[in-house]
Amino acid sequence: MSVVESVLGLVVAVLLAAVGELVSDEIRARLDRIPQGLLRMASKRLPPEQHRTIYAEAWLPELHHILQGDEATPITRLIHGIRFAASLWLSAPKVGRELSADRAFVGSADTTWASLFPYGRDIFYEGKDPVGFVRQIQAEFGFSPALDPRWGEQIGDDTYSFASCCFYCPAEHLDAIYGSDRFPMGS
Amino acid sequence: MPAEEIRLTTTVARVLREFLETPSEPCYGFDLMRATGLASGTLYVILARLERAGWLISEQEHIDPVAAKRPARRLYRLTPDGAQAARQELAELSEKLRPPLPVRTRLGLQGGTS
Numbered sequence: 001m002s003v004v005e006s007v008l009g010l011v012v013a014v015l016l017a018a019v020g021e022l023v024s025d026e027i028r029a030r031l032d033r034i035p036q037g038l039l040r041m042a043s044k045r046l047p048p049e050q051h052r053t054i055y056a057e058a059w060l061p062e063l064h065h066i067l068q069g070d071e072a073t074p075i076t077r078l079i080h081g082i083r084f085a086a087s088l089w090l091s092a093p094k095v096g097r098e099l100s101a102d103r104a105f106v107g108s109a110d111t112t113w114a115s116l117f118p119y120g121r122d123i124f125y126e127g128k129d130p131v132g133f134v135r136q137i138q139a140e141f142g143f144s145p146a147l148d149p150r151w152g153e154q155i156g157d158d159t160y161s162f163a164s165c166c167f168y169c170p171a172e173h174l175d176a177i178y179g180s181d182r183f184p185m186g187s
Numbered sequence: 188m189p190a191e192e193i194r195l196t197t198t199v200a201r202v203l204r205e206f207l208e209t210p211s212e213p214c215y216g217f218d219l220m221r222a223t224g225l226a227s228g229t230l231y232v233i234l235a236r237l238e239r240a241g242w243l244i245s246e247q248e249h250i251d252p253v254a255a256k257r258p259a260r261r262l263y264r265l266t267p268d269g270a271q272a273a274r275q276e277l278a279e280l281s282e283k284l285r286p287p288l289p290v291r292t293r294l295g296l297q298g299g300t301s
Contacts, residue, residue: 116244149251153252
């Protein structure tokens with residue numbers, strides 16, 4: 001075998017290895033979309049007002065952990081991811097029903113949001129005028145939700161993404177901001 | 188605020204027991220799934236029920252998603268009332284499920300002759 005043939009063989013081998021890796025990455029990325037798609041289908045079975053709180057904040061980060069976490073090996077993560085999403089698809093309506101009474105629960109007795117969350121909690125503005133909301137909160141309550149680093153953060157994957165208006169609300173303002181009907185809020 | 192009553196099934200008991208292992212430590216959903224062996228669909232219904240009843244609170248973890256290169260996950264933690272109620276309910280359940288003493292031992296305890 002000539003030197004030229006050897007070099008050519010080596011180049012072809014390197015090229016094949018590189019292409020193989022690209023194909024493998026491509027397949028891996030496409031396979032990851034199966035549990036993501038299943039989870040999106042599960043989210044459509046939730047009441048719309050729980051889309052963000054349950055799907056985007058609780059389920060999607062867990063699926064991300066399953067698919068991308070340190071222990072994620074290719075086959076195992078796919079199996080775990082599909083099982084995670086499929087099981088949630090089955091039970092999503094039940095989760096929605098359990099949580100839909102959440103807001104009715106507070107205010108039914110002597111319960112206040114401040115008593116439930118004495119250290120305050122993260123809440124979300126879900127209206128169409130975040131700038132106006134920030135201005136109003138600043139004027140009435142003396143703090144700016146926009147100073148929270150998570151305000152306006154982009155959440156979600158490539159196909160499902162939105163700007164999150166998350167901020168920390170001190171306990172003393174929870175009932176006036178989160179617990180009243182004045183502002184469109186979620187948690 | 189006192190916690191509402193919860194119907195204690197064996198699956199709910201498994202989740203509560205896991206929380207009581209480290210009551211002050213918050214848990215992730217996936218870690219709870221692994222620890223209890225419950226499917227996600229079962230677990231999240233239980234978490235929702237416990238949260239609604241005031242036994243649990245959940246909050247988003249405080250991380251910078253850009254720096255951590257992952258989204259913030261949701262953490263679940265027992266409330267003080269929830270921890271107390273969970274301990275009591277698990278103790279009662281354990282008492283109910285305790286197997287009866289063997290017949291021979293019971294006879295012996297009642298002072299029977301041998």
